[in-house]
Amino acid sequence: SYELTQPPSVSVSPGQTARITCSGDALPKKFAYWYQQKSGQAPVLVIYEDSKRPSGIPERFSGSSSGTMATLTISGPQVEDEADYYCYSTDSSGIHWVFGGGTKLTVL
């Protein structure tokens, strides 16, 4: 079965840049999406189609994808950005939809 791999945790200081990676064999052909989930809440879409930002999402959130790896970048993360982040994509057939294991972002 298809898998997306993320680091379990990332820690960063408020003035730094946080980068969360997601690797998957089909990513060269399929878009990556990123969801933010704060404790006890439903996930929220923060990046779609590799690098597009939905309305209402702060500009400090950006995304990129190259080869088999997609990256979510948070420039100057705020304490309010502490959350679990999940990448999402599909396998090469487009029928099986998959989430990465999630990355817990800590802003120290």
Next chain:
Amino acid sequence: EVQLVESGGGLVQPGRSLRLSCTASGFTFGDYAMSWVRQAPGKGLEWVGFIRSKAYGGTTEYAASVKGRFTISRDDSKSFAYLQMNSLKTEDTAVYFCTRVITQWLPPRSYFDSWGQGTLVTVSS
């Protein structure tokens, strides 16, 4: 404003069945595919399955972990989506989220743009 509200969760014994409902408002329900995503306690998100809009046949796809046990259906006249869960196992214990799916073409792609707050299903004897 898009709203999705799940209901029907609760405590159920292993091997029994349960049906979850998702009521939608704020958009033309029949124009969209709908999906269910679950999250076991303290774990990550897991896609369960989706149902296409009637325009694309209203057909379904499922994750391997639930295929043959779970069935997704829809009632466009009432703006409802359903998740029928049979032969439940303890590992099906999770919060189940209903999601709206954005489907686009050229190239084909689908993703979840709106989520409900979820309903908890606990499978235990």
